[in-house]
Amino acid sequence: xxxxxxxxxxxxxxxxxxxxxxxxxxxxxxxxxxxxxxxxxxxxxxxxxxxxxxxxxxxxxxxxxxxxxxxxxxxxxxxxxxxxxxxxxxxxxxxxxxxxxxxxxxxxxxxxxxxxxx
Numbered sequence: 001x002x003x004x005x006x007x008x009x010x011x012x013x014x015x016x017x018x019x020x021x022x023x024x025x026x027x028x029x030x031x032x033x034x035x036x037x038x039x040x041x042x043x044x045x046x047x048x049x050x051x052x053x054x055x056x057x058x059x060x061x062x063x064x065x066x067x068x069x070x071x072x073x074x075x076x077x078x079x080x081x082x083x084x085x086x087x088x089x090x091x092x093x094x095x096x097x098x099x100x101x102x103x104x105x106x107x108x109x110x111x112x113x114x115x116x117x118x
Contacts, residue, residue, distance in 0.1 A: 007078050011087055015076065018091035026095055027067040029076075032106035035059060037070065039117070041103055045073065048102070056118045059111040066109035071097040073104035 015029055036042040042056055061068075075094040082090070 007080070007082070010084075011076065011078060011082075014084065014087045015091045015094060018088060019095055022092070023095040025067065026069050027106045027108045029106060032069075032108055033111055035105045035107065035111070037103055037105060042117070044102065045104070049073075054118075055116065057116055058114040060114055061107060061109040062112055063109040066107055068105060068107045068109070069095075069097060070100065070103055070105050071095070072100045072102050074102040 012029060019026055019028060036045060045051065046054065046056070071094050075090045
């Protein structure tokens with residue numbers, strides 16, 4: 001039986017496995033804070049991902065030496081038809097962070113809240 005939560009768990013497991021095996025110096029999605037580079041990126045994410053209940057903040061990185069990755073959040077999207085092979089391919093593309101169309105930033109740095117945006 002297919003459920004969105006089961007598929008999300010599978011995707012995160014595969015993404016973490018690929019990261020640990022091939023890109024171990026990059027921040028784990030399971031440990032990272034997800035941020036946007038600009039207000040327009042944040043607004044695009046909210047609109048496209050239908051995350052209307054999220055509270056948004058302007059933040060400042062505390063540890064600028066912490067691992068960071070700017071990548072394409074669209075690659076972590078879920079489709080019922082995605083096979084395990086497709087998820088592995090998407091994971092490699094995600095961690096390689098090339099041709100970014102919908103940017104998200106993962107960081108292991110703590111953040112300081114500057115102000116609430118919404």
